[in-house]
Every structure is written in C-alpha cells, then in structure tokens.
Amino acid sequence: MMFCTNCGTPRDGDTRFCTQCGQRFADDVPVDESAESAAPEPAAPETASTPVPTPHPNPPASPDFRQPPAFVPSPQTPPAAQPLPSAQPLPAQPSYAPRPVPQPQSAQQPAFPQPAPAVLASAAPAAAAPVARRRMKRSTIAVLCTLLVLVAGLTIAFFTLRATLFSPREPLSAYVNAISSGDFAKASELVDPGIDNAKRVLLVNDAAKDENNRIKNVEIGELTQDKATGDYGATVTYTVNGAKQSMPVTLERSGRQWLVFDAWKVSTPMLQQVSVAVPAAMHHVDVNGVSVDLGALGPGSSVDTVPKNSVNYDPNADYYDMTSYTLVAYPGAYAFTTSPSDYVTTETITVTEPGDTAYLLPEATSKLSSALLDKINEKLKPCLAAKTAAAPDGCSYAIDLSNSVATINNETVSRSLDTKPSISDIDFNDGTFTTNSFKISAKYQYHWSTDAEWTDGSAWTYARMTGTFSIDGEKLTVTFDEED
Known part of the structure; x- marks a missing residue:
C-alpha cells in the first residue's frame, strides 16, 4: 500500500494524485505530454478493468479540501496501456508497504478517464470531523475553567468579606472607637444603653471633652463563639489615667446583610x-x-x-x-x-x-455666711417691729410680754437687738446652721389698774436661731426652726 508523503493518506487504486491534498504520488512518473501528442496512441486493451484518470497538466498550488481533485480528460489518444497495480484491502492501522507490482491492463480501457469514485468527495469532511471535535473540546474546557475561576473568586470574596466587613469584629471596633474618641452620642446610637434618659446625663460628648479623661491604648481580644447560642464574646482592654483595665463584651446576630451575610450587634453595652x-x-x-x-x-x-x-x-x-x-x-x-x-x-x-x-x-465660703445672716435679719425684722405684747407667730425668741399681770400699752411696745447675731456653725452633712446667742430687749408702758398712771417698763432675753439650708447652683433656700 502506498501512502501520500505529504498528508499520509493511503493511495486508492491507481490514482496518481492524493485525494486529500492533491500531491502526486512518488511512484507516478510524470508523462511528457509533448511526446504523447506526437506519437500515435495505441488502442487500449479490452481487458482493462479500471480506468486510469489523467491529471490536469497544471494542478492547483493549494488543494481545495471541500472538493475532490478535478481531472480533465486528455484530448490526445490514450497512451499505451500500462500495467495497473492490483487492488489491495486497506489495513486497520496506517503502515507503509512495498510498492505493488503493476498488473497488465485490460484491452478495453476507455479513451477518456472516468470521474473519481464518490468516496473522494466525502473524504475531506470525514477528515475535518476530528478537528471540529477537538475545537469543541477545547471550547468546553475553556468555559469550565472560566466557571471554576469565577466560582473560586466568589468563594474567596465571600469568606474575605465575612471575615472583615461583615464579621462581628467590625461593629465592635466601630463602637469601641466611638467611645475612645469621645463621641459618646454616636456610641449610644450604635448600641442602645438601655437606661432611662434621665440617667444618661454622663453619656454625652461634653463628658469627654478632655482627651485625658478618655480611654487609651484600646485593644480588642480574640473573638470566641458560644457553640450553644452562636453569640460571640471578646474582652476589650484599655488604660484609664495610665492604669490598665478591661471589660467583657458580647455580640449577637441581628439579622442579615446582602441576604448572605450575618449582621451583628453589641448586646452588652460598655457601661x-x-x-x-x-x-x-x-x-x-x-x-x-x-x-x-x-x-x-x-x-x-x-x-x-x-x-x-x-x-x-x-x-x-x-x-x-x-x-x-x-x-x-x-x-x-x-x-x-x-x-x-x-x-x-x-x-x-x-x-x-x-x-x-x-x-x-x-x-462654706464667706458669701454663704453673709447670705445666711441676711436671711436671719429678714426673719427678725417683722418680729422686732411688732407693736403687740404677744410675740408674732414664729417670733417666740422676740420677748413675749403677754403673760404679764399688768396691762401693757401696746402702742408703747418696742423691741430691739442689743447684740447682732452671727453664724456659729454650718453643717453641710445635714444642711443646718446655728447662730450665736444674741440679746433682744423690749421697752413698754404698763399700769395695774385703769385709774393708775402708766409706768415705763423693760425686758430682755437671749435668743439663738437655727434652721436648714440647701444650695442649688446660686439659689440658697433657708428654713428656720422655732424655739420656745
């Protein structure tokens, strides 16, 4: 069996040109067409069984694999009969065999070559089928590789985001940073303190104006998960005025983000x-x-x-x-x-x-003592100005003359301070004050009977005033005790 030296296609019968690439087989000697045209053509033997096609004198430079090689019949008389090789069966695997021995042709060989067998027209598509299958396999592999790379990238991105942006550490870091930066209002927005508004008086930014009062050197420890509840816990360490302190914090799930990531919130405020x-x-x-x-x-x-x-x-x-x-x-x-x-x-x-x-x-400052004395003098003023023998209500220390057996002329009664009061004690623990003893004297006229003349009289006593006080900013409130 002869094979084409260009593409390896086996030779079909006595065909001179390869049915795949159009290359002339090596054992086919070129025919001198000029000599053939000059000499008379002998008659073809009648016993020829297979016509031998004559190739086109000028074969194309590049064969067309979609069509079989074109053969043009020679206008000359066919050349003398040449022995043709006997047909041999195709081997199962391509192999090179010795050149077959030519056999005598039949005397009835036609003058013109016959068209190539139909198998030549279908040989090209059959050879191209493996190439298409190889291209299909390569495309499928490329698509699968792209999908694998995409899935791997999405997986890496998912775990990266879950470990960073959507991890429990992220909301905890934002919360701790708000506290350490003195933004207490933001910290209360991130995590509800869970106490009445009246008790949030120190959870304001003004309480952290001085950076020396804030926590420093803040570190968040390793997050550990409770297998039973799924909550995370961590210990936050920091320094206050140079001393190291720590506080445990717990985080719990609060829903979903982007449908695939867990949302977390601090469930134990740092209070x-x-x-x-x-x-x-x-x-x-x-x-x-x-x-x-x-x-x-x-x-x-x-x-x-x-x-x-x-x-x-x-x-x-x-x-x-x-x-x-x-x-x-x-x-x-x-x-x-x-x-x-x-x-x-x-x-x-x-x-x-x-x-x-x-x-x-x-x-107490000196102004407090002065303010208390002012309150005392205001209290004494109506008591001293009373023109009655009996002391006015709340002025028991201001000499009560109503118990005298003589008749007192109220129009002549007068009271005065012989010594001025002063503050002797201020007690903030119970909010009390005490004055020293001061002297109050009184003058009046009296008689024993209606027909007797009025007689001048006088009396005196020592008094001490006590009371309670409270201070609310610049407001001073004083309440006096009554003494008999």
Whole structure:
C-alpha cells in the first residue's frame, strides 16, 4: 500500500494524485505530454478493468479540501496501456508497504478517464470531523475553567468579606472607637444603653471633652463563639489615667446583610457605674464639666461605711449623714466637684475605677455666711417691729410680754437687738446652721389698774436661731426652726 508523503493518506487504486491534498504520488512518473501528442496512441486493451484518470497538466498550488481533485480528460489518444497495480484491502492501522507490482491492463480501457469514485468527495469532511471535535473540546474546557475561576473568586470574596466587613469584629471596633474618641452620642446610637434618659446625663460628648479623661491604648481580644447560642464574646482592654483595665463584651446576630451575610450587634453595652456621695445640703455636682441634678437620679442611699481610703478622708466628717448617688458612664476618668457656686467650694475628686465613689466634703465660703445672716435679719425684722405684747407667730425668741399681770400699752411696745447675731456653725452633712446667742430687749408702758398712771417698763432675753439650708447652683433656700 502506498501512502501520500505529504498528508499520509493511503493511495486508492491507481490514482496518481492524493485525494486529500492533491500531491502526486512518488511512484507516478510524470508523462511528457509533448511526446504523447506526437506519437500515435495505441488502442487500449479490452481487458482493462479500471480506468486510469489523467491529471490536469497544471494542478492547483493549494488543494481545495471541500472538493475532490478535478481531472480533465486528455484530448490526445490514450497512451499505451500500462500495467495497473492490483487492488489491495486497506489495513486497520496506517503502515507503509512495498510498492505493488503493476498488473497488465485490460484491452478495453476507455479513451477518456472516468470521474473519481464518490468516496473522494466525502473524504475531506470525514477528515475535518476530528478537528471540529477537538475545537469543541477545547471550547468546553475553556468555559469550565472560566466557571471554576469565577466560582473560586466568589468563594474567596465571600469568606474575605465575612471575615472583615461583615464579621462581628467590625461593629465592635466601630463602637469601641466611638467611645475612645469621645463621641459618646454616636456610641449610644450604635448600641442602645438601655437606661432611662434621665440617667444618661454622663453619656454625652461634653463628658469627654478632655482627651485625658478618655480611654487609651484600646485593644480588642480574640473573638470566641458560644457553640450553644452562636453569640460571640471578646474582652476589650484599655488604660484609664495610665492604669490598665478591661471589660467583657458580647455580640449577637441581628439579622442579615446582602441576604448572605450575618449582621451583628453589641448586646452588652460598655457601661460602668460611678458614684458620688454628698451632704444633704447639696443637690447639684459638676462631673467633667457637666452639671448633674442629683435629684433626677432618684432618692439616693445613705453611706454605710467610712471611706478611710478616700483621697480626701476627714476623720471629723460625719459620713453616715451623707447621701450617695449612682451614675452610669462609659469607661474613662470622671472628675467630681461642686457646681460653680459662690456659696460653697470643694476639692475635686477623680474616679477612674468602675464602682468607685467620690466623697465630696464642701466648705462654706464667706458669701454663704453673709447670705445666711441676711436671711436671719429678714426673719427678725417683722418680729422686732411688732407693736403687740404677744410675740408674732414664729417670733417666740422676740420677748413675749403677754403673760404679764399688768396691762401693757401696746402702742408703747418696742423691741430691739442689743447684740447682732452671727453664724456659729454650718453643717453641710445635714444642711443646718446655728447662730450665736444674741440679746433682744423690749421697752413698754404698763399700769395695774385703769385709774393708775402708766409706768415705763423693760425686758430682755437671749435668743439663738437655727434652721436648714440647701444650695442649688446660686439659689440658697433657708428654713428656720422655732424655739420656745
């Protein structure tokens, strides 16, 4: 069997040109057409069984694989009969065999070559089918690879977003950053403190104006998940005034984001309690510059221990008469003092640890003593001006002459201060004040009978005035006690 040296296609019978690429087979000797045209053509043997086509004298440079090679019959008389190789069956696998021995042709060979067998026309598409299948396989592989890359990218993006933007750490970081930056209002928006508005007096930005009062060196520990509930927990560490502190925080699911990501929220706000103990006379304090109305926090509670560890401990102070109030605050440092007032002053006490109490021990200013004396004089004025033997209501200390057996001429009664009162004691613990003893004298006329003449008389007494007071900013309220 002969095979084409160009494309490897086996030779079909005595065909001179390859049915696939049009290449002349190697064993086919070119025919000198000029010689053939000059010499007479012998008659074809009658025993020829297969016509031999004559190739076109000028074959195309590049074969057309869609059509079989075109054969043009020669106008000349067919050449002398040449022996043709016998037909051989095609082998199962392509292989090269020795050139077959030519066989004598039949004497009845036609003068003109016959068309090529129909198998030649269908050979080209059959050879192109494997190429199309290979191209289809390559396209399918390319599509599958693209899909795999896309799925891998989406998977990586999903886990990356879930571990960063949509992780429980993200809302916790935003919450902690709001607190550490002093934006308490934003922190309360991110996580509801869950307390009455009246008790949020320190959850405002003004309470963190001074950056020295804010938490610093904030670190969020490793997030751990509770397998039973699915909630996450972490410990937030920070420093307050240079001292390291920490607070546990819990996060829980709050829904979905983008339909595929879990939403998280802080379920345990970072809140702490700080307390202030003040005497009964005080109703306002100043905390980090924020004025706090203690009455809005509730009735308070009595102090049950003596704070010997307090920085301003005073062994002479009566701590048991003080009232303690609890305030809710974000982590940080809180400086307690009295509200700005001309009546009282106190040392500033700073609280840095959760649960600590600031004990304020106020001291009266000279203006408070003067203000109390003004209130006393206002109280004495109507008592001294009364023109009656009996002391007016609330003026028992102003000499009552009504118990005399003589008849008193009310028109002649006059009272006066022989010594002026002064403040001897101001007690902030119970909000009381006391004056020294001062002398009040009275003059009047009396007689023993209606026909007797009027006689001048006089009387005197020592008095002491006491009462309670309270200070609300610049407002001073005084209540007097009655003495017999």
